[in-house]
Amino acid sequence: MHNLVDRFYSRLDILLKYVSAIAFGSMTVVIFMQVISRYVLKSSLAWSEELARYLFIWITFVGGMVAARKHQHIGMEIVQDLFPKGVRKYMKSLASLVSAVFFFAVGISSIFAWPKLMAQVSAAMEVPMAIPYLGIIIGSLLMGLWYLTYAVQLLTWKKGELE
Numbered sequence: 633m634h635n636l637v638d639r640f641y642s643r644l645d646i647l648l649k650y651v652s653a654i655a656f657g658s659m660t661v662v663i664f665m666q667v668i669s670r671y672v673l674k675s676s677l678a679w680s681e682e683l684a685r686y687l688f689i690w691i692t693f694v695g696g697m698v699a700a701r702k703h704q705h706i707g708m709e710i711v712q713d714l715f716p717k718g719v720r721k722y723m724k725s726l727a728s729l730v731s732a733v734f735f736f737a738v739g740i741s742s743i744f745a746w747p748k749l750m751a752q753v754s755a756a757m758e759v760p761m762a763i764p765y766l767g768i769i770i771g772s773l774l775m776g777l778w779y780l781t782y783a784v785q786l787l788t789w790k791k792g793e794l795e
Contacts, residue, residue, distance in 0.1 A: 634789065637781065644774070645701055652695040659687040679756040686754075686764040693771025700775050705731075721786050728783035733778045739772035 666680035699705055712723045742765055749762035 641701060641778070641781075645698060648694050648698050648774075652691055652698065654688045655690045655694070659684050659691065662687070682754055682756040686767075689764050690771075692769035693775075695765045697774045697778060698773050700731075700778050710735075711793045725786040728786065729778045732779035732783065735772045735776035735779060739769050739776060742769045742772065 641740055662680050666677050666684075669680075696705075697711050707727065709724050712720050712727075714721055745765065746769075749765050750760050752761045753759060754761060754764075
């Protein structure tokens with residue numbers, strides 16, 4: 633079971649790294665095009681800032697999942713270090729459960745907003761606002777799932793099985 637979970641998250645990491653890299657590269661190209669258009673051609677691209685903003689949302693939430701898996705989110709480890717080693721895994725598990733609840737709440741509230749977002753279009757590109765919010769939904773739900781998985785792992789796996 634542990635290997636199945638590890639394989640799932642490892643493959644998901646690879647996919648999300650590619651998605652983040654493509655979004656970041658695209659955002660860089662779009663911003664560069666806007667700078668050239670504005671200062672060289674003396675004409676702005678109406679859609680470029682909007683697209684860059686939406687790509688940034690995707691980078692933030694999809695990349696957030698990659699950071700969560702590497703334990704690179706900001707944490708209050710100084711508080712955990714005040715407790716004996718035997719208690720720390722429970723503290724980490726509790727922190728992971730709180731994070732899971734938060735990210736599930738963000739993802740689920742975004743899902744409830746979905747019908748309204750499908751009806752609303754962006755100003756410049758005229759795409760449904762549901763497209764940028766999809767990054768929030770996907771990233772939040774995946775981070776919630778990861779933090780829930782990690783909390784369970786902390787409580788059930790033997791010492792040495794976790795990173």
